[in-house]
Amino acid sequence: GEDVEQSLFLSVREGDSSVINCTYTDSSSTYLYWYKQEPGAGLQLLTYIFSNMDMKQDQRLTVLLNKKDKHLSLRIADTQTGDSAIYFCARGGATNKLIFGTGTLLAVQP
Amino acid sequence: GAVVSQHPSWVICKSGTSVKIECRSLDFQATTMFWYRQFPKQSLMLMATSNEGSKATYEQGVEKDKFLINHASLTLSTLTVTSAHPEDSSFYICSAREGGGGADEQYFGPGTRLTVT
Numbered sequence: 123g124e125d126v127e128q129s130l131f132l133s134v135r136e137g138d139s140s141v142i143n144c145t146y147t148d149s150s151s152t153y154l155y156w157y158k159q160e161p162g163a164g165l166q167l168l169t170y171i172f173s174n175m176d177m178k179q180d181q182r183l184t185v186l187l188n189k190k191d192k193h194l195s196l197r198i199a200d201t202q203t204g205d206s207a208i209y210f211c212a213r214g215g216a217t218n219k220l221i222f223g224t225g226t227l228l229a230v231q232p
Numbered sequence: 233g234a235v236v237s238q239h240p241s242w243v244i245c246k247s248g249t250s251v252k253i254e255c256r257s258l259d260f261q262a263t264t265m266f267w268y269r270q271f272p273k274q275s276l277m278l279m280a281t282s283n284e285g286s287k288a289t290y291e292q293g294v295e296k297d298k299f300l301i302n303h304a305s306l307t308l309s310t311l312t313v314t315s316a317h318p319e320d321s322s323f324y325i326c327s328a329r330e331g332g333g334g335a336d337e338q339y340f341g342p343g344t345r346l347t348v349t
Contacts (some may be wrong), residue, residue: 157340164236164325164340165276210275217289218264218329220338222275 126213126223133229140201142226144194144211149173151213154187155220159208166195168209185201198228206230235259236328238341245316245348252312253344255326261306266338270323282309288299302329316348 126146128205133154134140152173157165171178171185171194178185194211211223235258236279245251255265264283268276280296282288282303283307290296309328323345327338 162343162345164342165327166340167337168258170337217267217281218338219278219281221328222276224275 123201125221128209128211128226129225130224130227131227132213133230133231134201136201136203138174139232140196140198140205142196142198142209142211142228144196144223146194146211146213146223148213148215149161149189149192151215151217153214154194155212155214156183156185157210157212157222159210159225162209167209194209195212201228203230203232234254234330234339236262236326236339236341238324238326238344239304240344241342242345243347244310245346247317247348248313248315250314250347252310253346255311255341257307257328257330257339260328260330260339262309262330262333263273263306264329265303265309266327266329267301267309267311268325268327270325270343272323276325279311293321316346316349321348323344 128144155172156168159165169180174180186195192223208225210225212220215221237256239254268277269277280288280290280292282301284303284306288301303309327340327342329338
């Protein structure tokens with residue numbers, strides 16, 4: 123399987139919370155990241171977490187890291203239509219490379 | 233701060249021609265730049281890593297003679313797709329890393345959509 127995997131699609135209603143999940147196989151990364159990509163655009167770094175942390179909160183975003191299960195999640199509180207995009211998790215690899223997940227398309231219904 | 237631009241935003245070229253894509257860090261010096269390609273509805277695949285003043289390091293399966301990378305200065309890297317074929321049509325995204333310690337934050341350009349006819 124892929125090194126970093128995500129579910130392909132998530133649909134939520136505006137105002138609800140969204141939880142996007144990511145699993146990985148290589149646990150050697152120091153940092154794990156969440157990026158947002160809007161249609162036809164590059165990637166925007168949303169947040170990152172150091173590998174020795176369990177949780178990081180940044181305004182509406184909460185990142186949870188379970189190192190034992192190699193599971194990373196991104197929770198978006200009070201999801202808005204402007205949050206509709208593709209979300210990629212990524213782990214830092216050797217020589218500063220980023221290894222991206224397969225991406226999750228978040229669709230927010232008004 | 234930390235803005236990365238790409239030029240052109242989109243390009244259409246004929247098979248057999250070469251296309252050059254520029255990646256610039258506008259307000260910081262990028263010790264390392266990365267080139268990715270992204271097929272529709274797929275993830276980003278790293279093509280190569282370039283450090284200013286040295287040869288690029290290509291990922292396995294990427295033809296270095298076909299995808300020429302030049303990192304001539306701390307603010308500019310170029311990717312030239314030589315003898316382009318329709319299968320080279322893709323979305324090419326660069327990123328730049330400022331360097332230093334801490335999180336390996338990369339700043340991404342807006343991407344260049346290449347269509348080869």
